[in-house]
Amino acid sequence: MTHGQSHDPLAPCTGPRAARPLPAGRLLSCVAALLLGGGTAAAQQPAAQSGSSSAAGLLAAFESKLVEVIQRVEPSVVAISRAPAPRQPQAASPADEARLRSQFQPGELQALQQLDRGFPGVDPLGRFRGEAEEQAARVTGAGVVIDASGLILTQYLVVKPGDRHFVTTTAGDELPAEIVGADPRSGLAVLRARTDKLQPLKFGQAEDLRKGNLVIAVGNPFAIESDGQPSVSYGMVSNLAQKAPGGENLNDTERGDEYRTTLHHLGTLIQTDAKLGWNASGGALVNLQGELIGLITSVASIAGHEQPAGYAIPINKVMRRVIEDLCAGREVEYGLLGIGFEPDHLVAVGSGIQGVVVNHVYEGSAADRAGLRKTDVVVAIDGEDLDGSDELQLVVGGLAPGVETPLAYLRDGRRNNTTVRLDKIYVPGEKVVTSPRPAWQGMHVDYATAVDTTLLAQASSQGHIDRDGCVAVVEVDEGSVSWRQGIRPGMFISHVSGQRVSNPEEFREAVQQAGDSVRLRFTPGNTPQNAKPVERPAIP
Known part of the structure; x- marks a missing residue:
């Protein structure tokens, strides 16, 4: 080091080479390097040794906290598997039955009957009629226990109406489960396993998350099924309100040539640098209190972001309302304003104010009743200033039909305020509603x-x-x-x-x-x- 230069103990972790957010593990390593003596000569003097010991104690306490939270969360994450329901065999005609029996030599039918003796109801010729055998279940994702009565939250694509479902716990128990509710717009579903031995996770509030908050991801249903050990990683929240790509399938429901039919395509997702390389769909994203703040998704990397990024559906106010309805078996309903607009048609109106230009008002709609007209510019709704049409749809969709909410709009350059009572939007895709x-x-x-x-x-x-x-x-x-x-x-x-x-x-x-x-x-x-x-x- 030349005379006059200052030495930065975090130099390997800062400066031009660190323009992108640091993974939490590297960040902690840098902090440890600073706190445990990787600094100036003065930091290595005896007078500073007590500070290094304190730093080591803090890191040990952090590590202990991680271990404690992980051990508490793991039993609440389960593997979900499913298999097609067995088809009902079709009765053979008398001619087909006679033709089948004629293919056996004398004594062979008697041998088959002897072989199947002790299995009441078994047809010795059933295997020769081409009747489909019961297929083995295959793992499709993970789920999180959210209620002691056996309710399990997972992704919509993990389940399938009409299939048989099973959950495997970290204790190795395989339990049959049934779909209580499934909603394509939120991309969420809830299963029920008939047991009172499952340990639920408490909901956190994803709306309180900030960039830099540390989070823990728990998932990997294949590991849970094989040895009862979920995979775990930790990292930080690196971004919020991310949009799933239009081609990302979260609900098997296409619109045109895209799957842009969920709220998450409008901008809800939590982005984290926690490693999610394993199949983690439906796994838990928790905070350092062990509260569920996100449900891990299978969303691929979003354009313009790092490849290792992982994404989770936030457990925020809107999703908690959705989950409440799913747990009750009710249809999940979403608000509708009733206007037409160009998705990317924004307008700047003095002082940088933005809004959504109305190009059509549907007769009899909530917007019509509230007095909106073509060319009005909607600038705020439910107390949220609007950056664009996606945000308008997201805010309105987060509210239930029948809710009255304030709306602000510009007409001829003048701001007007009104109240609108929302209608209900039609949700395409297959729903599961067990309590209609x-x-x-x-x-x-x-x-x-x-x-x-x-x-x-x-x-x-x-x-x-x-x-x-x-x-x-x-x-x-x-x-x-x-x-x-x-x-x-x-x-x-x-x-x-x-x-x-x-x-x-x-x-x-x-x-x-x-x-x-x-x-x-x-x-x-x-x-x-x-x-x-x-x-x-x-x-x-």
Whole structure:
């Protein structure tokens, strides 16, 4: 070192070579180098030795904390496997049965019957009929126990409706499980294993995370299934509110040639430098208190970011609402404003203010009722200033239908404030709802906007949607009273016995108040040809 130069003990970790965020492990190594004597000569004097000892003690305490949290979290992470449900064998015709039996020599059938003796119900010829054998389950991901009753949170793609599901614990127990709820828009699902021996994790608050917070990832379902040992890594939060790439499949639901159909494609994901090289989908991302703050995803590296980056769905206010509904078996519902806009059409309006330009207001929508017009610029909603259309969709989608929220918009350069009551957006993809709302006389109704977008556009253009309020018939049980009266999905109802109905709750209240005879008024051009008052059967 030349005279006049200063020596930086963190030089290998700072300066031009450290423009990118440091992995937490390297960061701690640098801190240890500084604290444990890798500094100036003065730091190596006897007077500084006590400080080095204290630093060593701090690192030992940190290491002990990591070990304690990991040991506490590991039993709450399980492996999930699934297999197709066995197909029901089809009965063979008498001719096929005779043809099959004719292929055996005398005595062979008797030998087969002897072989299968002791297995009641086993057909000795079943193996020769081409009946499918029960397939073995294969590991598809991990899950996190979130309730002592056996509820397990995982990614949507880890489960599949109709398949048989199993969870394997770190104790080596394999338990059958069933889907309680699955939601394609959040990319989340909840399973239930019938046991009271599982240890749940407490939810943290991902909305409190900041860049630099240390986190621990626990997963690897293959290791859990094989030897009961999850893989673990730790690192820091390196970014927040990241967008999944449009081609990233998180729910098997395409839109055009992309999978951009989840909230996470709009910008929700936690990015961490914790190593997630193993198949960690559905694993736990926890803070240093051992609280669940994220569910690890299979998202590939996002363009412009480091290859080793890993991503997790945040356990924030919105996702906690989603998880609550999934645990109850309810359909997860998302808000809708009801405007059209160009996804990347932003506008700067004086002083750097940005917003979303409205190019269409759907008749009868929440935006229509709130008085929005074409060319208005929405600049804030629910107290959040908007940077673009993705953020608008994310904020609105994070709220439930029926919620009233403040909205600010610019018109002719002047800021206006109003309150909007949100409608419900139609969510494409396969849902699992085990506790649906009860039907009335075989008819299921929902918000008028909660129908396929093509049907909604057609109904709106034909004047079938009453701008003052109506509900949509989304399903009718075949053979029910409503079915026999000619009511079909895609019809819209504006009144029940003279009372206006604008959402499913108002519809249910109106039919209850109407007594034994209920009159339904359908919107113009939308009435069943043989429509009659739908009579409520007398209650004995």
